[in-house]
Amino acid sequence: MALKNNTWKLNQWYDQDVAGNVSYSGSKEFWLWGKQESGSWGINIGGTIRRSSPVQLPGNTWQTEFYNNHNASWTNVMTKTDGTLWSWGGKSGYGELGLNEQGPSVRYSSPVQIGSDTNWKLGGTMREGAFAIKTDGTLWTWGDPRFGALGQNSLTARSSPTQVGSDTTWDKAYGGYYNMLAIKTDGTLWTWGPNEFGALGLNEHDAHRSSPTQIPGSWSQASLNDTRSGAINTDGELFLWGANYGGWLGQNNITQYSSPVQVPGTWSYYEQAGEGAAGRKTDGTLWAWGNNSHGQLGQNQANSQLDRTSSPVQIGSDTNWDRISMSGNVSMATKTDGTLWAWGNNVNGTLGQNTQGDSRSSPVQVPGTSWLTVGHAGQGYQMMATKNV
Numbered sequence: 001m002a003l004k005n006n007t008w009k010l011n012q013w014y015d016q017d018v019a020g021n022v023s024y025s026g027s028k029e030f031w032l033w034g035k036q037e038s039g040s041w042g043i044n045i046g047g048t049i050r051r052s053s054p055v056q057l058p059g060n061t062w063q064t065e066f067y068n069n070h071n072a073s074w075t076n077v078m079t080k081t082d083g084t085l086w087s088w089g090g091k092s093g094y095g096e097l098g099l100n101e102q103g104p105s106v107r108y109s110s111p112v113q114i115g116s117d118t119n120w121k122l123g124g125t126m127r128e129g130a131f132a133i134k135t136d137g138t139l140w141t142w143g144d145p146r147f148g149a150l151g152q153n154s155l156t157a158r159s160s161p162t163q164v165g166s167d168t169t170w171d172k173a174y175g176g177y178y179n180m181l182a183i184k185t186d187g188t189l190w191t192w193g194p195n196e197f198g199a200l201g202l203n204e205h206d207a208h209r210s211s212p213t214q215i216p217g218s219w220s221q222a223s224l225n226d227t228r229s230g231a232i233n234t235d236g237e238l239f240l241w242g243a244n245y246g247g248w249l250g251q252n253n254i255t256q257y258s259s260p261v262q263v264p265g266t267w268s269y270y271e272q273a274g275e276g277a278a279g280r281k282t283d284g285t286l287w288a289w290g291n292n293s294h295g296q297l298g299q300n301q302a303n304s305q306l307d308r309t310s311s312p313v314q315i316g317s318d319t320n321w322d323r324i325s326m327s328g329n330v331s332m333a334t335k336t337d338g339t340l341w342a343w344g345n346n347v348n349g350t351l352g353q354n355t356q357g358d359s360r361s362s363p364v365q366v367p368g369t370s371w372l373t374v375g376h377a378g379q380g381y382q383m384m385a386t387k388n389v
Contacts, residue, residue, distance in 0.1 A: 028387070032054065041055060067175060074377065095142055127177045127178060142161050144157060188219070230272060230277070247310025266282045276292075276297060287312035295344055351364060370389065
């Protein structure tokens with residue numbers, strides 16, 4: 001699409017009317033903070049380290065989207081703007097790095113290219129596996145196959161990318177624990193992996209699926225973790241399903257649902273994690289629900305004042321929220337002005353405030369400007385964000 005003067009573009013789909021009048025070079029930087037294990041920051045330092053302020057991953061051509069949702073992995077898989085695919089970190093030894101190697105000693109503390117193809121569109125990880133989509137619409141997975149996580153109708157581990165079926169219309173994919181959601185170019189939503197608590201949304205329990213199975217409807221965005229999932233349809237309606245003992249499904253109850261149930265409102269983005277969920281409505285307001293153990297609901301109330309809520313509550317009154325990431329008991333979000341905000345548990349410096357241990361129950365700004373997207377990995381302790389330069 002044509003760009004306005006002095007307007008930057010977020011990936012290929014971002015609405016330029018939101019992007020703002022700021023001049024950028026078009027380069028994208030990738031930053032990390034919190035806790036690292038097994039070289040998961042990619043900065044050529046192994047072992048366990050903690051940083052309470054953002055550290056840059058070398059390079060400025062990384063993808064600007066994160067597709068890891070409930071991600072316990074210490075592995076990262078990302079594309080570059082030249083279409084190459086890269087991985088680093090590693091810990092479980094199931095071949096999740098995609099480098100045709102297996103074993104717990106296979107770890108890399110700086111990015112290593114996966115194969116030589118130059119037509120990769122996106123990459124992401126599950127707990128002990130990974131996935132990627134090519135520009136030709138094919139979907140590829142590798143790593144730990146437990147519960148059918150790789151979607152290949154088998155329980156065979158793969159240490160290099162292996163195609164899921166033969167379809168060429170995959171558009172987006174989202175990694176959970178051992179489960180996945182993926183959306184095709186026609187808006188259909190597909191799910192596979194473990195089905196504990198009805199997490200696959202197929203109106204059944206405990207029947208795991210090892211190949212993609214469709215959830216009826218037309219969909220635009222999704223998010224999931226190990227026991228529950230959710231998606232926004234093309235009408236802006238948010239539907240959730242699966243486990244609900246923390247009030248995570250936004251139904252004002254703790255009833256489990258094995259098929260999609262609607263959360264009132266019109267939504268444009270949704271994210272969930274182990275302790276809660278959050279979403280942005282079409283008016284730019286930010287809402288959260290679920291557990292509040294470390295103030296991650298952003299209500300300026302400690303756990304002793306607000307233990308949890310089972311229906312959405314608004315975070316402040318701002319109407320310019322953009323991207324959201326929830327990781328266990330930490331929340332992050334960007335605004336359309338390029339600022340980045342964090343709140344919740346700060347035990348590993350996850351709030352990016354150059355301090356550790358002091359949780360925050362309302363958003364505090366992470367230094368810097370031009371922030372684009374946010375994500376997480378490493379059991380919710382590794383924070384990630386991209387920015388324009």
